[in-house]
Amino acid sequence: MKSRALRRALIVTAAASTVAIALAGCSGSDDKGASGDSNEKITLTVTTFGSMGLDSLYKKYEADHPNITIKPTNIDTGGNALTDWQTKQAAGSGLPDVQAVEEGWLSKVMQVSDSFTDLRDYGADDIKDRWVSWKVDQATDKDGRIIGYGTDIGPEGLCYNRKLFAAADLPTDRDEVAKLFGGDDATWEDYFKIGKQYHEKTGKAWYDQSGFVWNSMVNQLPEGYYKADGTLNVKDNADLKARWALLAQGAADGLSSNQTQWDWGGGKAFIDGSFATFVCPAWMLANVKGPTEAAGGDASTGWDFADVFPGGPANWGGSFLTVPTTSKHPKEAAALAEYLTSAPSLVTAFQAAGAFPSVIEAQTDPGVTGESELTKFFNDAPIGKILARRADGVKAQFKGPDDSVIQEQVFGPSIQQLDSGDADGQQAWDNAMKLLDQLVVNN
Known part of the structure; x- marks a missing residue:
């Protein structure tokens, strides 16, 4: 619910070297991004909130896609991010190419779901099994359109x-x-x-x-x-x-x-x-x-x-990455959202901010189940393994x-x-x- 997941303000540790290696070969996004069929120089804007653990991934994506520049904006809390989105949504302008949406206000987004890109147009059906099923269900509107890729769950x-x-x-x-x-x-x-x-x-x-x-x-x-x-x-x-x-x-x-x-x-x-x-x-x-x-x-x-x-x-909290239909580069924005929610990327996000992945493969990755500065603080508790067990049996509640x-x-x-x-x-x-x-x- 809104601010609950929103003040995740204090980050834990940088990504381990094993994750960096994994990232080198990650994501099917490369097949759908602009670099696959165009050398046009474009800028993609991204709006997130709190501490989602995604910041270190932008430079990596830019390095792999030299024609793309990412301009990120991070809003301090989910409540303020909601206000920002509602203001721009009502104005019909100013929205980013990739908009992070918190579980607590996803229902507001669903009321205007046709103003978000149907990610099935860019391969969502081909990758929807990467997430726990209820996360995909949450991001699917009444017409079957998938409008968001899941980041974390709580x-x-x-x-x-x-x-x-x-x-x-x-x-x-x-x-x-x-x-x-x-x-x-x-x-x-x-x-x-x-x-x-x-x-x-x-x-x-x-x-x-x-x-x-x-x-x-x-x-x-x-x-x-x-x-x-x-x-x-x-x-x-x-x-x-x-x-x-x-x-x-x-x-x-x-x-x-x-x-x-x-x-x-x-x-x-x-x-x-x-x-x-x-x-x-x-x-x-x-x-x-x-x-x-x-x-x-x-x-x-x-x-x-x-x-x-x-x-x-x-479950308390969790977010999604969406692509507003106002984006001038929906294909490239969808590819970026896919990359940021790939298993290696969400392992990085977990290590950076404790955001537990909604992607099944990432939940059992050594970067999630192994040692970190967070586990050391909590008396060497196997945090990733515990969270994976705690996620078992969770059912999405309608918000x-x-x-x-x-x-x-x-x-x-x-x-x-x-x-x-x-x-x-x-x-x-x-x-x-x-x-x-x-x-x-x-x-």
Whole structure:
């Protein structure tokens, strides 16, 4: 959902030499690019956001395609990228040749999908098996047009602090931690129950703030804020209400540290024992490492990554590369998008930004499953292997046009009320429903 995947701001490490070697022979894009049938000098514009890990690939592509110059623009957050795209889309001008789209606002794009190039015209059907199937489904409109090539996905595991667990007499070995939460049968009820025990033992919070937990809980449901048919699914949603009750009780029990999202006191909360667990989609791992190091911490701070997640498989975030029909070079833009989403390219992106590949071949590449600066930070956890297992069983949830509005502007204020103690669960829910009526149409 929108900003969730958007502040992946702190990068991990440069691509390993093995990836560079792999890149030398990568991608069928060369067969479809301008260099195959023209020496015309062209410039391709690319708009991305956050830290997608693609930056180092542009120079490589230009070297292999001397007639092409890439002019990239990176927008700091997905929310700002959405505003940028909507403004230019409404104006009918200013859009790039390659536009990155975040999962949380893909539904808005799908409402005007005919203003994006059907990538089947440039070989999408021939390569669609490279991605996990649900990623392709997400990028396919109601008329069967494939308008985006998938970059990353966000399977979720659980980050935890070994030192804080040890102080509370909880297991610290990641396999034992997975068992503690129930392994494949892990539930949110057990997560909050263990958190209450931890709080009673230590007097400290269990997680950083309730917003990320809520986001994970919602993403995990077969249907979230919208039903698969596109209708709103909030007010009478028994699953949402049940999870809200758990969240509200957790806040009332002192399990939330009431941190400011994306700030964590400049990273200090990751090293001062403010909280012991953290919900971690793939891209979020860099947002543990980066702030921790910015605050003076390192691997010895104690963070680890376990192959378990309450409630089972869940996906949070992920992006696509699209080609607006306003592009004067759609063939070359499609070839560039194909190259940037090839297996070797997404291995590079994973090593640069922790973006877990949506391409199946890349998920088992040594550059993803092997050692990196990220794995070293997380106590040598086999991060790539864990994420591949966490991705198993994920099903794409339909995201409606105001999904991010509901997450941030409808439930966001009520979540802050829970964490600050300004409202109980029912009051906070009622306040959210009032905002839903004000901010979201056709409810």
